[in-house]
Amino acid sequence: MHLFEQYNTNSGLQNNHVVMIIPIDLGCHSCIDKCVKLIRARKLDYANIQIIFSCSNEKDMQIFFHTKDIQVHKYVNIILDTKNIAFINNLVFTSPIIYYLNKSTIVRKVELTPINIDNELNNLISLNK
């Protein structure tokens, strides 16, 4: 997980238990919308969940958050990857993806699809219940 150091963040990413990466320009729109709905409802606001939004330019990122009505600065666990670092390093492609970590090692990786997304997001929420 050395890769996450490239995000130049102080969020203590390697200590997070879960990292969710959402590719906003390539990803399945209905899956992205379900993830965004949870984020906006503040159901993923936990220190052990890191959310990375990934795309290839800053303007598309701004338009995305404006359209989805998310004020990023109010969230402490969101990282904006406007240089597609996650894609370039094979961490994400066309689906949102969740990495479960244990001591900086990936122990489970789930690509979200229309079939599994409801269950997987419920699992994610229940981590902090």
Added chain:
Amino acid sequence: MTKYVIIIFLISMVCISSCTKEIEDNQNISYDYTLEAVDTISIELDSTTSPKIEAIRYLENSAELALLNKSTYQIILYDLNSGKQIKKITFMSEGEDGIPSGIKGMYYYSEDSIFISNGYSIFLCNSLGKVLHKYSLNAENISYSFQVFFLTQDQPFIKNDSLICAIYADLPSLSLSAFRNKVASVFALNLKNGKGKCIAFYPSDYEKGLYGNNYTYTFLTTNPDKSIIYSYPVGDYIYKGGGEKIFAKSKYIDKITPANTIEDNPMGHTSFFVTSPSYGPIYYDKYQNMYVRVAEMPRSKEDFINKKWWKKKTLILLDEKLKIIGEVQVENDYLNVYQCFSTPDGFYITLGSNKDENKKSFIGFKLKRIVDEKNTHN
């Protein structure tokens, strides 16, 4: 013995006829023309408009450019001379005039006939953003569902009372049996009665092996005769009307070999596409009376691993009779040949990457005869 002679004769005939056909196909092609960059135009993008363009149309009557902003549900009209916005048409996602599930693309025919697609339906709208009619996509001669997108490279057009458009069938691209049973590729929607019929199907190339999702596209265009002209990512031919085949092969592509297996996930499909040659959109430039067909060269497997996925392109130039007259290598990797339009001033290709995300530029090209240049030197 006689039997063997007959077999050898038949094999010889097959060889001769196939060689003859090949010679016929390749003869008389003289690459006398090229494209010369003559102009650059730019438009200003507002803070809500992505620099990634998906649907752009030149409006001949007003000399304006129409650009779709999917995130704001708007079509923005630009004055091409000044590059400034002159009008925004806003559509609704809900209510009586609602276009649900997101706008996929648009075809701006006139102020009162703007066609918007959300995938499975087409909405006829006016320049006030009002939905005048909704067409659900059904075809009387096929049983499966399909979508239309109306992206720039999908060039729908009106012929008589029908809207002619490329479609994307909801069938698995890795099913050879589906292609043997004919997969529809072009659709005619009668705008008066709402009835639809598929009028073209994928060619037999698609029955020979697997190509994957990235090869199941249909590129459509037309000409002043309103002929239906279409091509596919696989195959050396352009099709006209009811299935007339016209040779339009890139001199840089040998053949496109299908796979025996493709890993059925986005990475598997992309890997095969990036490392294989393919053909892209076909455009008709009415002002220069030429067709342009995009050809895409394969990247190496090493390039694919290193995320160098952008395929080098050439533009095959064809005259009004669809005869090849030139082939130009696209040297600038930032030219996005999936976003092109023609105006009286040239054939414009979108510059895919600008340092300024609030500006979009288009390079205009004119057909130029190479032999003229040679004669001048002599």
